[in-house]
Amino acid sequence: MTQSHRLAAGGIVDRSRTLDFSFDGAAYQGHPGDMLASALLANGVHLVGRSFKYHRPRGIVTAGADEPNALVQLARGARTEPNTRATQQELYQGLAAASQNRWPSLRFDVGALNDVLSPLFPAGFYYKTFMWPPGPRWWLKYEHAIRRAAGLGHAPRNPDPDHYQHRHAHCDVLVIGGGPAGLAAAQSAARCGARVILCDENAAFGGSVRGAADAIDGAPPASWIAACVDQLAANGDVTLLPRTTAFGYYDQNLVGLIERVADHLPEPPPFTPRQRLWHVRAGIVVLASGALERGIAYAGNDLPGTMLAGAAQAYVSRYGVKPGTRAVIFANNDSAYGAALQLHNAGVTVAAIADARPQAALFGDHPQRARADGIPILPGSAIVRAHGRLRVAGVDLVSLGGGAARRIDCDLVCVSGGWNPAVHLYSQSRGKLRYDDALATFLPDVAPQAIVAAGAANGKFDLGAILSDGHAAGFVAAARAGFAAPARHAAPAADAVSTGPLLPLWSVPARRGAKCFVDWQNDVTVADVALAAREGYRSVEHLKRYTTLGMGTDQGKTGNIVGLALLAAELGVAIPRVGTTTFRPPYTPVTLGTLAGHEAGADLEPTRHSAMHDWHVEHGARMLNAGLWKRPHSYPRPGESEDDAANREAKNVRNRVGLVDVSTLGKIELQGRDVAEFLNRVYINRWDTLAVGRCRYGVMLRDDGMVFDDGTTSRLSATHYLMTTTTLNAVNVMQHLEYLLQVEWPELDVFATSVTEQWAAAALSGPMARKVLATVVSIDVSNAAFPFLAVGDCELAAGKARIPARLFRMSYSGELAYEIHVPVTHGRAMWEAVMAAGEPFGIMAYGTEAMSTLRIEKGHVVVGPEADGRTTADDLGMGKLVSSAKSCIGKPLLARPALTSPDRWQLVGLTAIDGMIPRGGKLVADPGQAAPIPMLGHVSSWCWSPNLDASIGLALLERGRARHGETLWAVSPLADARVRVRVGPPCFIDPEGERLRV
């Protein structure tokens, strides 16, 4: 396939190599350096898509991020990506793209019926037409149909095969945009010694002068760009980021960049992320983001073959592509003459330049050169209508002074309505804009954050002015970041070009019914803007939402200023009074995967492993999440269900002995002379009576008297204590204690530190626990030598090794039990030693499910289900723990009448009389009575007790302690379950605690 519209020379494409690609199934060729759009144009393809609402045929309009029409679906299997701007997608070997929003084909699209029926679809039609019949049911049906008829590409359905990276970065000066202004700014800032990051959305630096014929410092731009980039690359304090878009500007000069690491390749190379999200904290930002050209609305201004003049110029100079053979230029400013000259020199016939300005304004260098080259110039005229179906075939020109239209045939129309500085990021930084009458656009004005605009983004459009503005901005930025400028350094120079004034022109009046597009992507016309104004949408923000102007993926980069100027005209007010809509991130669309980075799937959040984690996994444990921790739920044997495994494990603890990993419990060490006093203040019970070598259970309250956390504290030396907390509250309790020590009671001599990570812990429980332990530890663990609630240091034999260990005689299961703590690095060795020692005694590892069953059988409360933030210690049956000899946090408010009422919900035990207690069951007296049925309480924990052979539970029940012996119903409307339960005390096994004291 020949590239019919490729020029023999010129541009930045590499003609020595050829790349094959396809569009809608047809095979084409392009060159490295091409964008998909330039390669399509090189093959004479202009028709690339159908519009959003009216399904009108559309072509390539721009050569950059502002493209509203040329949005294609990249077919890459699971990597498929919709709405890719063909103007920014680099060509790669084998690229396959497809047009969007058409059926059955791009050339013949049934949806184009919408264009014929367009009187039915004015702005806001769905608010008007589809309001009947009332109610959401019908709207949902309409919406479904509307969504199918309108739209863009298709989201991928398969998991994303790529990975994405995040990168933090700091710099003194962040230069956004690597065109002439940005390069000059980066160069001068780097010369001052500042740390510079320079990013540009394109693969190569140089911006608008890539491939251009101008001269910088007397040389072609290419050599100036190359020298500049080489110099910057050689500076270790400069980071160059091509293919990188600054998409968002946040507080404290945090700027988000998307680096497209591998989007220019068929697929990312091994280990390489597809894209990288940069979080850049910049001392100061130089915004050299250039400017975006705007169109002029006239009838049929959306026909394929219609382009912004600057884009046509770029396709010729940058990519060596002729976008047409016979062109008409329509302009209100001098810049389009550059395009005309470029096209003319490339052999395109420029049939006419229709310039809205009078002859007297056409004195600039470029108009004079065009005239000298014999290009016909028609001052004071405009395109009133374009002809053609799938491609522009001709235009009607009129004199603005009046007279008949005159048709000129052409296959290319180049329009320039002026230039809008790309102020998006300036506005996102909360910088204010001002309207410039001469340029008829908004320019950066003042900003609360450290940002300076330079070059075209700052309203400079002459290359010499752009270079010197960028050069100066680099020095200013470096100086504000604290870096002095070198004694003398001249700005890069370019020949001055004399330019005539711009004449604001937003639209050309058309006959009724003709469509003059303001926003190509969302199919918003001049008539839609007028309709919105007539219907009272006077604010530009309302205009936007009513007409969808600027709400497409291009965010109205080409159409917004035109739209608000038209609104101003309709309202009869000045443009600055209408103002702009709010600019928000992202500047161009951002892939969600990049925002997620590595935090997806199994890496959604970090996970914590105990020292015994690998052992659990190797022994078949089913792991579950407990906060960030992974904990064994149970250890099912082959063919055994998880529930059966947990029941087996729980039974084994009551009958023989089991070992459970409790490393996840929070552990806080406290030291100082006043620890006992401190504990007295934070726990409800007394601590000044705790002897060295002993531990005690304690309960903490919140300020409002409700239970906050529970655990044990041990006294290791006269001044050294160890507190344990629940797994989930480990951090909260530490923060609570630190707050109290630093803010409330700094006078106390107490220091606290978390040692959760220091100790691996296992609980050895069951009647055989002592026998097992005695074979591995170096101390006497008889009841006399090491009684209930004793604490002591010892050595634990693990093979030939002696592991330093700390032993606690405490019980959660209600059986004879010990907790063994060893430094985390010895955790697995300790676990294996105890398991081996227990083998003759029938030891089994048990998981959290069995642990839970055992504690429910014992009536032990848990923070969460029972201590649910609404229960006091008394509600939970621990009122007697509240010491009368001292005060503590939360105690003063326990005397509130509501907290001492006999009607409070109190902890009870439940035994099912028939069936299984339902999960989350509510307690009622009679489920058969008429609704509303008074709820007396709820089930907080439930399990099958393999030791009682019964379905049991714990519940919070109104006047619960007075109801022992009653029969109630546990009902769950969700599970459609109702079960009779007998109320009793919460402890089902060994209420006197004889088993744990043996």
Place this chain on the structure above:
Amino acid sequence: MSEADPTTIGSTAPGHYGSASTALFLREATIATAWNVHGDAGSASLRAEVQRIARLVLPMAANTTSKGEGVTALWLGPQSWLLVAADAAALGDFAGARDAVNAAGGALFDVSASRIAYAVDGAPAAAIMAAGCPLDFHPRHFGAGQCRQSLYGRVPALFYRHREPPDCTMLVARSFAHDVWRSLCTAAAPCGYTVRAAAPFG
């Protein structure tokens, strides 16, 4: 060294992983003893006691460190320091030291096993740190002998420049070790990295 499968990103076995370049080296920096000192920085008796135990002067300026014979002291807060020794002999008996520090009005906690340290050495080290940590690792802002506390990904981490930048050591809670190591390796895979055998901290 070269027998490791370069595609097994996250393995702790010595060898080369990821892309072919060999400018980046990861290893565990082994810690034998780590004690957390708490107390009033202005207390002469506490400082003297620590000097006797660790043979170094506690660093008073934020985010700085000091070194004694085989012991490094890292500033963690206005009343908190971490003493780290790669050799257990460098710090001696804990209980006696704790009682002495308690008597001097401070506290001494044994956290020897709490943290794992990873040394990230070579030219891309700062970029690997920046993949997960929002701190500024430029030598002008984070020089040799300094320490900082921040996050790596979502995991709290203590960073220590054990020698001239860009090399850096990162200490994280041991329960997060597998997660952080994998994050480091994933960040390093595009530039390629070599896992070296563990070597002493410092």
